[in-house]
Amino acid sequence: MEIAKKISEFLSRVQELLLGGGEKSIKKQKAQGKLTARERLELLLDQGSFLEIDLFVEHRARSSSLQNKKLAGDGVITGVGKIKRRPVTVFAQDFTVAGGSLGQGHASKIAKIMNTAKSSGVPLIGLNDSGGARIQEGVGALAGYGDIFYLNTKLSGVVPQISVILGPCAGGAVYSPALTDFVIVVQGISKMFITGPEVIKTVIGEEISMEELGGAKTHSEITGNVHFLAEDEESAFKIIKQLLSFLPSSYQELPPEIPPEEPLKKFDITSVIPANPKETYDVLDIVKSIIDGSNFLEVQQHWAKNIIIGFGRLNGKVMGIVANQPYYLAGVLDVNAADKASRFIRFCDCFNIPLLTLVDIPGYLPGVDQEHAGVIRHGAKVLYAYSEATVPKLTLIIRKAYGGGYIAMCSKHLGADFVAAWPTAEIAVMGPEGAANILYRREISASDEPEKLRQQKITEYQEQFANPYVAASQGFVDAVIEPESTRDILVEMLTLYYDKQRDKTGKHHGNIPL
Amino acid sequence: MDKIKLIIDFTEYSTLRFKYSRPGIIYPHNTPHEIVVPIPGIIKQVLVKTGDVIKRGDVILVLEAMKSYNKIIADHPGKITEILVNPGDRVIKDQVVVKMD
Structure with a gap:
């Protein structure tokens, strides 16, 4: 009976943590047209393949307003799973828990899964939805970002790293994606910037909307910061699956080969x-x-x-x-x-x-x-x-x-x-025109019919060299x-x-x- | 949206992708009221006249630049109010060549 009790207690603890920020926050997330972190993982990974790591990690904000608060999983879900039967490591920031803000515990979870990616040679996929550094944790939060940037760099060229931006990502939160190989944004949901419209307005007086400053379209067309633009979250996960079908799991492997197929388009x-x-x-x-x-x-x-x-x-x-x-x-x-x-x-x-x-x-x-x-x-x-x-x-x-x-x-x-x-x-x-103008400048200007000679020289050059x-x-x-x-x-x-x-x-x- | 076939581990999947839009046509600097050229060059051909009502995707003019005839295409529908260049004119990057309302 003692064991059964322990197990039921364990299950009730898990149950509480799986709810993230609670029903109210989840409703708010939904109202913004966003999926929850767990729903995202469900869509991304093969059914039933997710194994969560560090579910019980707690925040380290001692001596602050957060001291007596519990933050489920410290605002991020990390673990391993499979995509089309190939193993991957993932983290998904949970905006319903303290706005997905990054504290030391949160960062150490991400760092741990990144190390797993490196030592096991499997791709890393990050689902980013975070308000940025958790202010209550002070410089500890900055340290967390630093650790992640360092590992992003160490992982670079070892395993493919893919980032999806699934909410507003500001300040430190955008640099980790920027260090990865592929960044995917979703129309209407993704925002990326170093300083947001509010700060820009206060400091230099420029007024711009969040969407214009760092929305999905801006980054896809103007800045070149992102690689894929998805219509909705589900399409973003489909793009990941498609992308991974072309990539090896690490630098020590060859990319996946499949049976050859003739092109659908005919050559003409x-x-x-x-x-x-x-x-x-x-x-x-x-x-x-x-x-x-x-x-x-x-x-x-x-x-x-x-x-x-x-x-x-x-x-x-x-x-x-x-x-x-x-x-x-x-x-x-x-x-x-x-x-x-x-x-x-x-x-x-x-x-x-x-x-x-x-x-x-x-x-x-x-x-x-x-x-x-x-x-x-x-x-x-x-x-x-x-x-x-x-x-x-x-x-x-x-x-x-x-x-x-x-x-x-x-x-x-x-x-x-x-x-x-x-x-x-x-x-x-x-090109023939430029070459003729330079090579035969004198002859052309001395000619009675300069335009005719120019055309003749252009044709000559074209036949000879082009x-x-x-x-x-x-x-x-x-x-x-x-x-x-x-x-x-x-x-x-x-x-x-x-x-x-x-x-x-x-x-x-x-x-x-x- | 376009369906693209995806094969992984000998299994076929279907995935949705944005419908492939013909590139090259629309340059980002155009506004609903002004058409500008994206690179320096010489106007080869003007294909519209004042008063023409155009729709998105219509070819406005041909710009000879970088050994190529580049089609400059309307990004927005509208009515041509002013044509500021003639064939043979040399234009610089971002120069306004046609005005619309």
């Missing part, structure tokens, strides 16, 4: 690429006609749209795809596009994901605006990231590959294993290929290089321009 180069090289087209049509099942998970779809990044499969094997998008800003490399591509390249390199680069780039974007925004430093990231990457690197030059842009987009010179070009490729130091054969004659392009055979050739080359020897250096780490 003449319908994709316009005859006039100045006309634009949508490079996604080409991506989708190369990859398995035309199934492409685009990352940062709404930001720096002049470059496209995302995951797809080639012959069942996961690839990270980087492609210039001629449809937006002519596909130029600018500050944001360079940042977007570089971080993605480095992610793929961390987690053994081969890179496929599709090139159609007129160059780096010229202008005072870009120069003063630091396009040198940002553009250099792309050079660095591609040179540093030791995963298999395949490159396809579709059309334009001019100047520095040619070098940057995973050229042979930056260590590409295989560079193919279509017969439509134009690989040259600069093709793949000059580069191929020097071995900078490995093969000029028929567009119809692209997928077959890329599959063959991926198979060849898949088990490529990856050199490791003994240095501490490089110093990428940031």
Whole structure:
């Protein structure tokens, strides 16, 4: 009987803790259109797979108004579970408990589960819904944040880290997500900022709404802080499942392979690429006609749209795809596009994901605006990231590959294993018009018919240099290929290089321009 | 919303994703009353005239920049009240080229 009593007491303790902040707070959470932390875990994880850790942890706010209060789980639920039968570690901040505020106990729970992720080599998923530091715990709360940032950094490149923003996240609360690999926001629910509208108004007098300052749309389109924009919470969890299907559980594993599938889209180069090289087209049509099942998970779809990044499969094997998008800003490399591509390249390199680069780039974007925004430093990231990457690197030059842009987009010179070009490729130091104006400036200005001579020189240059054969004659392009055979050739080359020897250096780490 | 097929461990799942919107078309600086160019270049073609009633997605003009003809497309519906450029004009980034009401 004694044992039965102990068990029933245990169950009643658990029952109380499972209620979080209590019915009233839960009702409030619901009224805001938000799910509770436990409902979120239920939607995210395979049914019945969650094992909670640290349910009984209590807050450490001694000598304060909280002293005699109980905070269920100290405002965060942590544990291990499974997503599509693969183990993951998770934490979900519980806004119903003291606004999900972060105190020392709360932070130590998160730190513990992060260490579990590291030692067991499984991804970490954080569901963030917190008002920030718990003021009553003072510097202890700051210490908690510091510990989490430190571990986020230690986990970086060891296991994939995914953050979902499911409420207002301010101050310290946004830096942990910012240190992780992927951040997902939900329309209408997510808000992220370092200082909120109130503080901004008091300190510098600017008035802005929470949504405009740091809402889901702002971060998806303007700041580039987030990677996926979900319509609602449920879609956010679906995105996680989809994303994980492309990722290995740790850097020591290969990404999950599945049976190959033919692309759904059929290849018809003449319908994709316009005859006039100045006309634009949508490079996604080409991506989708190369990859398995035309199934492409685009990352940062709404930001720096002049470059496209995302995951797809080639012959069942996961690839990270980087492609210039001629449809937006002519596909130029600018500050944001360079940042977007570089971080993605480095992610793929961390987690053994081969890179496929599709090139159609007129160059780096010229202008005072870009120069003063630091396009040198940002553009250099792309050079660095591609040179540093030791995963298999395949490159396809579709059309334009001019100047520095040619070098940057995973050229042979930056260590590409295989560079193919279509017969439509134009690989040259600069465009025909610019080149003719510079090379024949004197002749043109001395001519009786300058415009006619200019056009003639442009045509001459175009015929002589705007093709793949000059580069191929020097071995900078490995093969000029028929567009119809692209997928077959890329599959063959991926198979060849898949088990490529990856050199490791003994240095501490490089110093990428940031 | 678009349904995308997802295969994990040989099992098929369906997942919802935002319907793929054609990119390249809408540049973020446009307001309901002004259309601006996103990069410096030369106006190749103006496809609207004063008084035209346009809808979201209509091509307003073609900007030759970075070796490409870039379509500048209306982000908002409205009526064209003023066209500030002609074909051949050189324009700078963020320059207002068309006004609407």
